[in-house]
Amino acid sequence: MNNFTDILRAHHLKATPQRLEIANTLYSHGHVNIEDLYETMLKKFNSISLATIYKNINLMIENAFIQEVKIPNTKSVYELTKEAHSHLVCDNCGHVEDISLDLSAVSALASHSTEFEINKADLVFSGLCKKCQ
Numbered sequence: 368m369n370n371f372t373d374i375l376r377a378h379h380l381k382a383t384p385q386r387l388e389i390a391n392t393l394y395s396h397g398h399v400n401i402e403d404l405y406e407t408m409l410k411k412f413n414s415i416s417l418a419t420i421y422k423n424i425n426l427m428i429e430n431a432f433i434q435e436v437k438i439p440n441t442k443s444v445y446e447l448t449k450e451a452h453s454h455l456v457c458d459n460c461g462h463v464e465d466i467s468l469d470l471s472a473v474s475a476l477a478s479h480s481t482e483f484e485i486n487k488a489d490l491v492f493s494g495l496c497k498k499c500q
């Protein structure tokens with residue numbers, strides 16, 4: 368198990384049992400939506416509310432410990448912060464996978480043809496995962 372106590376502290380977050388559980392859940396599952404996170408948390412903290420989880424999640428996002436992945440037409444998932452990457456989402460089972468892609472050429476092309484100053488590119492591919500094909 369990772370020592371998330373120190374990592375949380377490095378992000379100026381107190382390592383509460385709830386935050387450690389969120390960190391471990393994201394670590395072992397990769398990407399988790401709020402409902403699945405709530406279900407997992409309930410097993411350990413049987414009186415925890417969804418509002419408390421959201422409060423922790425938002426604070427952990429603010430402090431860059433975790434990040435939100437916005438997926439079109441479905442709920443966001445959360446993951447531990449790592450270097451910039453794109454995502455593949457399965458239309459059938461909802462599985463989310465990371466892929467590291469260099470988007471600089473695409474961003475440059477988009478910027479040239481629109482005169483937009485691009486700060487960030489989020490790319491989400493959808494389709495069927497290996498298991499669902």
Ligand SMILES: [Zn+2]
Pocket residue numbers: 457458459460461462495496497498499
């Ligand atoms: Zn699938």
Ligand SMILES: [Zn+2]
Pocket residue numbers: 398436446452453454464465
């Ligand atoms: Zn990811």
